[in-house]
Amino acid sequence: MNKLLFICLLLVQQLSFAAEVNVYSARKEALIKPLLDRFTEETSIEVNLVTGKADTLLKRLEVEGKNSPADLLLTVDVARLIRGKDKGLFQAINSSILEQTIPESYRDATNQWFGLSLRSRVIVYSPDRVNKSDLDSYIDLADEKWKNRICVRSSSNVYNQSMVAAMIANYGIEKTERWAKGLVNNFARSPKGGDRDQIKAVAAGVCDVALVNNYYLAGMLESSQKSEVVAANKIKLFWPSQDGRGAHMNVSGAGVLKPAKHKKEAIQLLEFLVSDYAQQWYADTNHEYSINPNIESNSVLKSWGKFKADDLNLGLLGKHNTDAVLLMDRVGWK
Numbered sequence: 001m002n003k004l005l006f007i008c009l010l011l012v013q014q015l016s017f018a019a020e021v022n023v024y025s026a027r028k029e030a031l032i033k034p035l036l037d038r039f040t041e042e043t044s045i046e047v048n049l050v051t052g053k054a055d056t057l058l059k060r061l062e063v064e065g066k067n068s069p070a071d072l073l074l075t076v077d078v079a080r081l082i083r084g085k086d087k088g089l090f091q092a093i094n095s096s097i098l099e100q101t102i103p104e105s106y107r108d109a110t111n112q113w114f115g116l117s118l119r120s121r122v123i124v125y126s127p128d129r130v131n132k133s134d135l136d137s138y139i140d141l142a143d144e145k146w147k148n149r150i151c152v153r154s155s156s157n158v159y160n161q162s163m164v165a166a167m168i169a170n171y172g173i174e175k176t177e178r179w180a181k182g183l184v185n186n187f188a189r190s191p192k193g194g195d196r197d198q199i200k201a202v203a204a205g206v207c208d209v210a211l212v213n214n215y216y217l218a219g220m221l222e223s224s225q226k227s228e229v230v231a232a233n234k235i236k237l238f239w240p241s242q243d244g245r246g247a248h249m250n251v252s253g254a255g256v257l258k259p260a261k262h263k264k265e266a267i268q269l270l271e272f273l274v275s276d277y278a279q280q281w282y283a284d285t286n287h288e289y290s291i292n293p294n295i296e297s298n299s300v301l302k303s304w305g306k307f308k309a310d311d312l313n314l315g316l317l318g319k320h321n322t323d324a325v326l327l328m329d330r331v332g333w334k
């Protein structure tokens, strides 16, 4: 065979076997693409990224079934990871790197999903109108002293559902329902908007305290929009339940999909996402806590100090999600 032809054939063969991995991501492109590009640089594995709304992607994967081109689903909130598992979308994988890096409470017991970054649902408050010493636990927010002073988004939001599911896991349905009734009684307004809107509402004096995910406050403090920085500087973060269970934690995470044609590459990508580089990136860019306790926090996260995290196994939240949704409906949490 002519040498040139041989080289050409070799090239064609290599191209057709060019390593790649297909990712469906509920994380916005800006919050994940730079990391994926770095992965490609390091491994020469191309990442084909499809982004979409979390629940839309879950539905799409169900419809596509075994014909889905996707290898890996990246999404936020453990309730969605568990939903994916319950729908039979994921496969179990073996990776000693993932098992060693990710604490047991933040990954599936059957290795079908893995937490990749941590966030906490915290109390934020106006230091002008709230004495820090009056704040205590999530449970305390049902106390009458908070009447007409609390803002929180709607019960259709998965972050609230997971927080209530965690309360059910910790305290049982009855106590959680009494608490939720008291909390709703204390709302300053009917729930509306996202977490950033609750922060803005506290800053504007619509309410005195709110429940939000920590990275929204950090994002606003470091925002390029001056109005966000101004609002965020008017409020402070409080770590709830430090004498009890600790602050409620949740994850962003991922699972390798059942029909994955690039399973090896998908696992490689997951392992990259828990590497020191990626974990530092999550802290610096997304203002989330690293799943790996040895990684330095970003400066804003650091300024909030160390805190006690609830060590509840997040796998339990899926079990209580339906009860949480029904309970919030019963107590009139819109």
Ligand code: FE
Pocket: 213
């Ligand atoms: Fe979010």
